[in-house]
Amino acid sequence: MSTISQPAINRLCTLFQILVDMERQGIATVSSTVLGTQTGNGSANVRKDISCLESVGSSGSGYDVIKLKNAIAEKFGFEVHKAVCVVGLGRIGTAFINYAQNIKSEFRIVAGFDSSTNKIETIKTSVSVFPAYQITEIAKKMNIELGILAVPESAAEEAALRLVDGGVRGIINFTDAHLTINKENVFVKNIDITSELRVLSALIKIQSI
Numbered sequence: 001m002s003t004i005s006q007p008a009i010n011r012l013c014t015l016f017q018i019l020v021d022m023e024r025q026g027i028a029t030v031s032s033t034v035l036g037t038q039t040g041n042g043s044a045n046v047r048k049d050i051s052c053l054e055s056v057g058s059s060g061s062g063y064d065v066i067k068l069k070n071a072i073a074e075k076f077g078f079e080v081h082k083a084v085c086v087v088g089l090g091r092i093g094t095a096f097i098n099y100a101q102n103i104k105s106e107f108r109i110v111a112g113f114d115s116s117t118n119k120i121e122t123i124k125t126s127v128s129v130f131p132a133y134q135i136t137e138i139a140k141k142m143n144i145e146l147g148i149l150a151v152p153e154s155a156a157e158e159a160a161l162r163l164v165d166g167g168v169r170g171i172i173n174f175t176d177a178h179l180t181i182n183k184e185n186v187f188v189k190n191i192d193i194t195s196e197l198r199v200l201s202a203l204i205k206i207q208s209i
Helices: 006-024 032-039 043-050 065-076 091-100 117-122 132-141 153-165 193-208
Strands: 082-087 107-114 128-131 146-149 170-173 187-190
Touching (some): 006 032, 006 065, 032 043, 082 132, 091 107, 107 132, 117 128, 128 132, 132 153, 153 170
Parallel strands (some): 082 107
């Protein structure tokens, strides 16, 4: 895995979802040109990324959609279901829980946490919910591997540390705090909505010049 760069991992994950959609549509084979167009990365990058996978070749008609999808899944462990939790049951956190219940993927949201007793008692969801002080205990008990942070900025670091203490190895951070966890084999993805909007705004401005 260490021989695959982070950009290549990002591109292969995007490619994986495209292949999932193609399989649902009944598409059997696809060319690198089509994949390059759909991913926005170009056919040369697609071929280079696919070369990181074992025993995946193309024929005159292109890549076998299911075979290529399965090769990516095997490489990155997507064939194994992973337990996920949401910390912070406000509008964003609740939206994640409701969304996850309606999609088919290898990820299962199995728990929600919040510091408000009122939210825990009144939220309507089939997912088990717990007070925030039980994050570490429940994460260990339920073998939770991934966490989604949707708490106020002031509570982000404490919540993240509780997740890590509970064995969580990957965190998606939707708070305004930029988190860095100084622990080996623990990964944080900081999602800054404002920065993403700035990028889109910049692209629109440049395109209009």
